[in-house]
Amino acid sequence: MKKEQDELKYVDIDEAAKQFGVSAGTVRNWMNSGQLLKAVKIKKKLFLNREEVCSLKEEIFSGRMPRLQSRRNKRAVRGRLIPGEYVNSRAINAFNENLFDLITSEAGRVKSKLILSEIALNLMLEAGKIACKSDPEDKSLVWMLINQQIDCGCFSGLFSEFLEDDLKIQEADAECLLRVKKLGIPNERGKDLLGLVYMTISHRAARISNGTYYTPGSIVEKLVPKGLHLVEREFPRILDPCCGSGNFLLTVFLALKSNLVQKGLPPGEAEKLLLEECIFGFDIDSTAVWLCRVNLLLLCDTDFVPGNWHIQCDNALMGHSKKISGKFDLIIGNPPWGSDFSGNELTEYRKRYATARASFDSFSIFIEYALKTLNERGIVAYILPESILKVRTHLPVRKILLDETHIESIEKLGNQFSRVFAPAISLLARKTEIHDSGHQIQIENIDEKRIISQKRFADHHLLFFNIWSSEREHRILKHMDNLEGKLNLKDFADFALGIVTGNNKELVFNQLPEGGEPVLTGSQVYKYNYYTEGSYFVFKPEIFQQTAPEAFYRVPEKIVYRFINENLVFAYDDRKVAAINSVNVLIPHLPGYSVKYILAILNSRAVQFFYTYTYASVKVLRTYLESIPIPPCNENRQSQITGLVDKLLASNDSLTRQNLYEELDRMIMQLYGFNEADRSRIIEKTGKVKYLSKEGYSDLG
Known part of the structure; x- marks a missing residue:
């Protein structure tokens, strides 16, 4: 009976960490601060009061504990946010802020799908891909679509599939959507307005609990050219395994299309080739997948919908969609960090991925997935947390990278995500079975570039990816480590x-x-x-x-x-x-x-x-x-x-x-x-x- 009462009254540190959406180490740090959590010791193990844990969780996730929200816990940042760094465009960001004010005043009454469809229809109308049967001046385009006043041509299936549960619209919704339209929807080629809006009108906690987070456009624009430059095939197969609304794939599409057209391929043929043979994406968010498809179609000069989409709503980590087979030449993206997995998912991942058999972060299995899915000499190009470089928990994935790749470059990006203090890096690596002990890695850090040896990483006893020291500094470190008769405090x-x-x-x-x-x-x-x-x-x-x-x-x-x-x-x-x-x-x-x-x-x-x-x-x-x-x-x-x-x-x-x-x-x-x-x-x-x-x-x- 006493044991049952204790179980009801207390939770252990691991369970508390799960409740807060942080690591057990972070909970211990909160305890060490002496200000947040008090522990009791039961049979030499620390427990926390269940009521106090629930109370603190509510304070964090309601926003009443800003000091914790501003720390590295992405899951504790709640509510809507305008991620201005996502798209580098004043017009788009200004529109998005006005939209935010509008939907806030509407108290979230209008469904996200209707708002996204309204914007998508306006973009397609401006691009000449759809036509109105009557004057659209004072009407919502979603209202016109539902009332069969728009000719969507080959794109009709795109919208009917997305709006299948919303084929009736209330008058108040139509009025709100008209106000959205009258904000003046900007159309800038290759800029992911739809993705920006989706993030703004979505509740951040839903995305962050999955470890997903937007990638600023400036990072995408740097990583894509680096990845494409390293690809060796003329017509590469390129995958973003967590593509979201497509910011990486849009940039890839435009770069490859430009290259093909310069080589003499007509634009329409280039677009068809890219969408049917070169561009692939997975995401577990069906709305994001739909937005990615719309975004890619908006980049096409011809009216064309692939008969077999390679942008699929699927969990890449569970294996490819039945519609997609084969390996890839470039896997690029910003894989989720710190995802919450169900018990069934964890069981399956531990069967498939070596890095999942101990404590791990979700980005680790995305790295392992990429290396399983790439062709020989294929490239993985990811945005990752800086912690991969030296945190002991990530040693298994560092070992896999050293064993199976030549790391081509690492760039320190710093804190790139609004209201989340999680320094990031970009890492590009080439899958290879042939290892060169003299392989060199390019390291970039703001205004500094240098070349270091990959062997340096392999020689460290914890396989730390030491990117902070130049070769000269590393030589001094090696001198200290190899000093004859040197001692260590370990075990002493x-x-x-x-x-x-x-x-x-x-x-x-x-x-x-x-x-x-x-x-x-x-x-x-x-x-x-x-x-x-x-x-x-x-x-x-x-x-x-x-x-x-x-x-x-x-x-x-x-x-x-x-x-x-x-x-x-x-x-x-x-x-x-x-x-x-x-x-x-x-x-x-x-x-x-x-x-x-x-x-x-x-x-x-x-x-x-x-x-x-x-x-x-x-x-x-x-x-x-x-x-x-x-x-x-x-x-x-x-x-x-x-x-x-x-x-x-x-x-x-x-x-x-x-x-x-x-x-x-x-x-x-x-x-x-x-x-x-x-x-x-x-x-x-x-x-x-x-x-x-x-x-x-x-x-x-």
Whole structure:
């Protein structure tokens, strides 16, 4: 009975993550913040109060929790949004904003299908593809179509199929559609107005729960030429496996048509060839598929409807439509990230895709699908989250890419999606069974381009796609990693998280309470020293939300460090101080090496360089620290270093601290065996040493 009551009252972290539409790690981060969720421990496992989870979920998805909505959780961004970056056109975006205002005032009364059909009919009328039997000036074209006042010619089946459930229209709907028409529907060739409108009038949560998200036109216009340039066949078969309303396929169609016409093929023949033999698309959204078909027909100079459409409403991951067979030369698109799958889908995907057999993101199986579906030497060109480059969960898909392709290029795109902070990249790779160990990859980052070796990725123990370092910087990293006698903290250190009180406002004080003690927070940690003034609590682990065993905080010597910071900041503690929130604990026990020696190495420019150009992360993860190469050191030199550390710990004078830091840094550079050129490069790239003095940043260059 007690167990049943607990099941009703509590949910575990995995179930809570599913409810919120985020990862379990994100839920733990929310818990660690001490502000959102409180956990209880039942049989050594953490559980969350079911009512609190439901309440927080409602706050997030209703928009009352904007701080979480603005984070990387695309599922938590609700409601309608005008994605202005999708189409690069002032006229189209202005129309879309006016339409948004109109449908908002109409309180969503008119069905999306009717609005989309009204716009599509107007575009086709302007293109001369349909004809009105009476004056359309003061009439909705949908109303005219339903009342048989439009001759759609070969396109009649296109609309009757789409509007099969809406062949009657209310007078109020007709009036609203007329107002849509009178907004002045812009017609710009190749611009996906229909897709933009569909996204605007759709509820974002429905799309985002599937991991689908629009791709800004500027990205499409860059990726398509890159992909086509790498294709080796004259008449390639090109697929977007999650085509949406067709923004990638429209750009592909126009580029290929232009090329064919330049070679002497009549436009009508080029269009027929492309739609019947070259252009393919899948999507699970039937409305998006219809819009894609309409968009492609609007690009045709001739009135033509394929007898056998290759734009299909199908789940590509489940296998091709029966109407489509064969492999492809280019698979291009922006596959869903973070999709929610049903239990049946997960079962099927785990049968089909190796990457789905452990924790995975939906984009991973789209990569694997592409490589199964491409011809030899075919190209995959995808927009992907930057996390694929280094997150441990994505190691399986990185391995598949390294084993089965030559990666041609990676471009950092940054945060491209409105109200969603998820940095993106473009990745192009060629499927090949023949591997060249000297294969080079082009890396692009805003105003910088460089070439790096694919072997670099394969040599990393976690197969990180390190695109942050040039070959020169990578040579320095390899020198550090291959240093004779080098050591690592893996298996030779204990790590502990800072305490999560669950309520800092009530449990952390700015004056010492009765029975209290100083407690360390992130902003109080500097290189070598920390300062606990103004931060106190009473150590009561039984009331805290999360805590490591007390022994980790009470050891005679330990290192404390800022968990969230792009700069590595480590301090020495021999006062057995406890730490909360974003301060973590490191207790090294490397045989023959003192805690203070390890502290000096971790605070050095060399290690900052290694960390920045290997991981480029603001989260200082345990696995990252365990991989840092520690240079070997004899007893005499180690004694000199620890002596300088003691002097630095004892000094509050900024200039003295700077001079001591420089002396330490020169000795550590020598331990790593850097030449003068490498030393200069490290100093140049790491910039000013920060957090050396309590007053702020040091002026060390």
